Amino acid sequence: QVQLVESGGGLVQPGGSLRLSCAASGSIFSISAMGWYRQAPGKQREWVARLTKGGITGYRDSVKGRFTISRDNAKNTVYLQMNSLKPEDTAVYYCNVYPVVSDYWGQGTQVTVSS
Numbered sequence: 001q002v003q004l005v006e007s008g009g010g011l012v013q014p015g016g017s018l019r020l021s022c023a024a025s026g027s028i029f030s031i032s033a034m035g036w037y038r039q040a041p042g043k044q045r046e047w048v049a050r051l052t053k054g055g056i057t058g059y060r061d062s063v064k065g066r067f068t069i070s071r072d073n074a075k076n077t078v079y080l081q082m083n084s085l086k087p088e089d090t091a092v093y094y095c096n097v098y099p100v101v102s103d104y105w106g107q108g109t110q111v112t113v114s115s
Contacts, residue, residue: 002028004095007110012085020080020109022095029053029073035098036069036080038091039108049080050098081090085113 003025012018020036028034033052039045049069050058057069068081078095092108 001103002026002097004073004106006093006095006106006109009093011112011114013115014086016085016113017081017083018085018111020082020093020095020111022078022080024076024078027073027077029071029076033098034078035070035096036070036078037094037096037100038089038111040088043091045094046099048093051078052098056058068085072083074087082109082111085111087113089113 005023006020008018008020010018030053033050036048037045038048049061049067050062051069059067060094061092061098066082066084071078090111090113093108094105094108
């Protein structure tokens with residue numbers, strides 16, 4: 001069982017950038033693919049990006065070309081670089097294994113894109 005702690009969110013203007021971090025308590029990246037998910041107010045949680053053990057990335061269509069998922073195995077940390085942010089990106093962002101195998105989630109980190 002791995003503990004995941006998200007950080008790096010904040011308030012940015014449209015077109016701005018943020019880098020989210022997900023710190024893991026163990027070497028989960030050698031065991032499972034990792035993913036970023038988000039939940040906007042009044043909406044269901046949705047998948048955003050994934051990174052396989054072999055380093056293959058995938059993104060939902062609405063963030064392709066703007067978001068980049070990466071990891072630092074030595075630091076047990078996965079990142080989500082978010083550029084050209086839009087108001088519709090506003091949500092609480094979570095990291096978890098991919099695919100999700102349980103309904104346990106961390107506190108997430110709030111991203112608000114507004115002028």
